[in-house]
Structures are given as C-alpha cells and as structure tokens.
Amino acid sequence: MAEPKKTSVLILSRQCPYDGTLAQSAVDFSLAAAAFEQPVSLLLLGNGVLQLLNGQDTQGSSQKNIGKRLSSLPLYGIEKVYVDATSMARYDLQAEDLLLPVEILSDASLTALFSDHDHVVSF
Amino acid sequence: MSLRYGLVVLAAPTRLGNRRAYQFAQALLDEGHSIGRVFFYDDGASTGLSAVVTPQDEHNSVDQWADFGKRHNIELVVCIASALKRGVLDETEAKRYDKNQATLHPGFQIGGLGLLVDAAAHCDRLITFGP
Numbered sequence: 001m002a003e004p005k006k007t008s009v010l011i012l013s014r015q016c017p018y019d020g021t022l023a024q025s026a027v028d029f030s031l032a033a034a035a036f037e038q039p040v041s042l043l044l045l046g047n048g049v050l051q052l053l054n055g056q057d058t059q060g061s062s063q064k065n066i067g068k069r070l071s072s073l074p075l076y077g078i079e080k081v082y083v084d085a086t087s088m089a090r091y092d093l094q095a096e097d098l099l100l101p102v103e104i105l106s107d108a109s110l111t112a113l114f115s116d117h118d119h120v121v122s123f
Numbered sequence: 124m125s126l127r128y129g130l131v132v133l134a135a136p137t138r139l140g141n142r143r144a145y146q147f148a149q150a151l152l153d154e155g156h157s158i159g160r161v162f163f164y165d166d167g168a169s170t171g172l173s174a175v176v177t178p179q180d181e182h183n184s185v186d187q188w189a190d191f192g193k194r195h196n197i198e199l200v201v202c203i204a205s206a207l208k209r210g211v212l213d214e215t216e217a218k219r220y221d222k223n224q225a226t227l228h229p230g231f232q233i234g235g236l237g238l239l240v241d242a243a244a245h246c247d248r249l250i251t252f253g254p
Contacts, residue, residue: 123133
C-alpha cells in the first residue's frame with residue numbers, strides 16, 4: 001500500500017442508531033480514516049440525527065452504545081460533525097439535546113459541504 | 124478523460140444496489156475508466172460468501188463478481204470486521220476462530236478498513252452502492 005495522501009472525506013450517515021449495522025459501520029469508517037490521518041467530516045442526516053441523542057442506554061440490548069462512540073470522535077481528531085436543520089426540526093431537536101457540539105446546516109449549506117470534500121461515502 | 128474509480132458496496136448480494144454496482148463497474152471499463160478496488164462493506168461483505176447457490180434462472184452474484192475481478196485483474200476486498208460477523212472467513216480466520224472451513228470465495232480477499240481509506244486516497248472518484 002502506497003503512502004496515503006491527504007484526501008478529505010465526508011461521511012454521510014442517514015441510519016437509525018440501532019437498526020442493523022450501518023450506523024456503526026459509518027462510525028468505524030470515520031475512525032479508520034482519522035487513524036490514517038485523513039481529514040474526516042461526519043454528516044448525520046435524516047434519521048441519522050437520532051444517533052446523537054443524549055442519554056442513550058443500551059444496557060438492556062447488549063448493543064454497542066453508538067452515542068458513546070460518537071462522543072469520543074473529537075479524541076480521534078474528528079472535530080467536524082454536522083446535522084441538517086430539516087431533520088433536527090422534524091424530530092423537534094435543539095443543539096442541547098445532542099451529545100456533541102455540532103454545526104446545524106441549512107439545505108443550501110449542505111450543498112456547499114458536499115462540494116468542499118474530495119469524496120463522499122454515504123451510509 | 125479516463126478516471127480511476129473506487130467502489131464501496133454496502134448492499135447485500137440480493138439487493139438492487141449490489142447489482143447496480145456490478146453493472147456500473149462493467150460500464151466504467153467499457154467507457155475506458157479503471158477501477159482501483161471494490162470494497163465490500165457492512166451487508167455488502169456477504170457478497171464474498173462462496174457457498175451461495177442460486178436457482179439456474181437467477182444471477183449468482185458471487186460468481187459474477189469473482190469472474191469480473193479475475194478477468195480484469197481488479198481487487199475485490201471484503202471488510203474483515205463485516206465479513207466475520209456474516210460468516211465469511213478465509214483460511215486464516217477460519218483457523219483462528221476454530222471453524223471447520225473457509226467460506227470466502229477464492230476470487231475475493233479479506234482486508235481491513237485501511238484498504239477503503241487507501242482507495243479514497245488513491246482514486247479520483249469513490250462511489251457508494253447501497254444500502
């Protein structure tokens with residue numbers, strides 16, 4: 001494998017947190033890309049905003065707590081986490097309902113976010 | 124302009140997204156582009172399962188992909204974490220976890236997420252199929 005060059009990746013996650021493995025796979029890939037020192041941003045869109053809810057408790061379900069994993073992203077160098085305003089409004093969520101400081105984007109700024117990255121990987 | 128593509132397949136082999144990825148891959152080569160790597164991730168990892176039997180009048184996606192990879196010398200990588208969860212094991216992993224046989228089709232290889240990061244870094248375009 002050649003030395004990876006810096007390529008910015010936007011990881012788009014639209015999945016509910018605990019239905020299937022896709023939400024966790026998006027986090028796994030985010031962490032892997034950050035571990036290889038690639039610039040990573042994470043955008044939670046649609047049902048994906050629910051992954052960021054405060055106070056997730058998975059003790060009864062033996063599933064990995066995705067909230068805990070997401071809250072550790074800044075430790076791994078992933079500082080840029082975005083959500084879309086439309087989905088936040090749909091679930092009547094405010095910034096303080098979420099476990100990470102995020103940037104809330106209008107539909108117009110979503111387009112800009114997409115064009116600011118070399119690649120988009122969509123989960 | 125000829126571009127180098129990386130493909131990420133999240134769709135299970137029975138899903139439309141998986142089939143579309145295959146068709147897209149073929150179309151890319153027909154148009155003179157190249158494919159650096161196909162990375163099968165999450166439910167897409169089941170694509171590498173060798174023991175799949177399909178009725179004669181249905182397409183067998185594992186054989187199609189394996190044949191495609193071999194003919195064009197394209198790396199087909201199944202994500203190791205996704206693969207293990209879905210019972211897709213190469214010889215090494217089968218031994219490691221004390222399972223009696225390997226289930227990975229020989230046309231595929233098992234690899235880590237670093238190979239997806241590498242594909243992102245070295246391909247002009249990275250296209251996701253599925254979920």
